[in-house]
Amino acid sequence: MADESLFDFLHMEIVSHIYKEQQSGKEEMDNKDRAVCVSVLESMGFRVGQGLIERLTRDSPSFKDELDVMKFVCKDFWTKVFRRQVDNLRTNHQGTYVLQDNTFSLLTQLSNGKQYLDQAPKYLAFSCGIVRGALSNLGLDSVVTAEVSVMPSCKFQVVVQKL
Amino acid sequence: MTVHNLYIFDRNGSCLYYNEWNRKKQAGISKDEEFKLMYGMLFSIRSFVSKMSPLDMYPSQARPVSACLPVCLSACLCLSACLCLPPCQSVVLSSLSVLRKEGFMSFQTSKYRLHYYETPSGLRFVMNTDLSVPNARETLQHIYSSLYVEYIVKNPVCVLGQSLDSELFSSRLDSFIRGLPFYSPRAA
Numbered sequence: 001m002a003d004e005s006l007f008d009f010l011h012m013e014i015v016s017h018i019y020k021e022q023q024s025g026k027e028e029m030d031n032k033d034r035a036v037c038v039s040v041l042e043s044m045g046f047r048v049g050q051g052l053i054e055r056l057t058r059d060s061p062s063f064k065d066e067l068d069v070m071k072f073v074c075k076d077f078w079t080k081v082f083r084r085q086v087d088n089l090r091t092n093h094q095g096t097y098v099l100q101d102n103t104f105s106l107l108t109q110l111s112n113g114k115q116y117l118d119q120a121p122k123y124l125a126f127s128c129g130i131v132r133g134a135l136s137n138l139g140l141d142s143v144v145t146a147e148v149s150v151m152p153s154c155k156f157q158v159v160v161q162k163l
Numbered sequence: 164m165t166v167h168n169l170y171i172f173d174r175n176g177s178c179l180y181y182n183e184w185n186r187k188k189q190a191g192i193s194k195d196e197e198f199k200l201m202y203g204m205l206f207s208i209r210s211f212v213s214k215m216s217p218l219d220m221y222p223s224q225a226r227p228v229s230a231c232l233p234v235c236l237s238a239c240l241c242l243s244a245c246l247c248l249p250p251c252q253s254v255v256l257s258s259l260s261v262l263r264k265e266g267f268m269s270f271q272t273s274k275y276r277l278h279y280y281e282t283p284s285g286l287r288f289v290m291n292t293d294l295s296v297p298n299a300r301e302t303l304q305h306i307y308s309s310l311y312v313e314y315i316v317k318n319p320v321c322v323l324g325q326s327l328d329s330e331l332f333s334s335r336l337d338s339f340i341r342g343l344p345f346y347s348p349r350a351a
Contacts, residue, residue: 008317109317110329111329115329116329
């Protein structure tokens, strides 16, 4: 993969641009505005994830079951996109998975503890979208959310929708 | 063998970051004034150096040495008296190191040495150490490339040009300085 800073800088600017656009003219951002920004970022990530997964699974055989798909996401997909593997995968075997990454690459430069904790969700929305897009193109409709308590470790929660 | 303090200025003269490790005596002026004084002195010294050896920095025609020498010397003496790291009997500007094409790099007095590093983007790193440290240029370069670029430029929350509040940057810088071979908790 190319130099990681290229994507890091672009991502920083995408997030700040979307927030500035939403705020233009208004004094303060309320929760509705923030939700709009987050969903815009997430849908961008969705399309990126869809494309990425097509490219990365070009040569691999089809997956046996849902758990196999999640393991692929945790290992190969995470390595290609975020340059490391997910540290912990937990599931309740009924469609909910929690992926824990202890040094999430988009958060490492922000802080090492609690500083800037309120800004963290902005930088996770795009990645949630990437995961959701990847899963959707592998046949799994899902809802992906992320939470951070101590940087740079974060947890992605994937709830697979059963039709 | 110790590091006294470190300043980081941007190209407009505002001080982005300041930290001290072993400062013996506080100046009688506020921090803002001290930063302005420091920046002004460095500005004068740089223009003095460029006029003294114009072929080093600007390969155009030579310029006459103007009256900026007394100005910068007096600013420097005043600053040294203010900052006055250990109690100073004689503050003498003993040498200006000018290497080929580098311009101003450091100066020393009888009690301390000030090291200066300017990045191509206009950021200025200034570190005061005691006399036993001959050349801290690589240290300053390392602070710029591995600490500033990593933790400030790549930090989406830090706006370039505003003072650096990232705790991650401060803690990494602090542990880096304390880990330097020429740092010891007590000044010699």
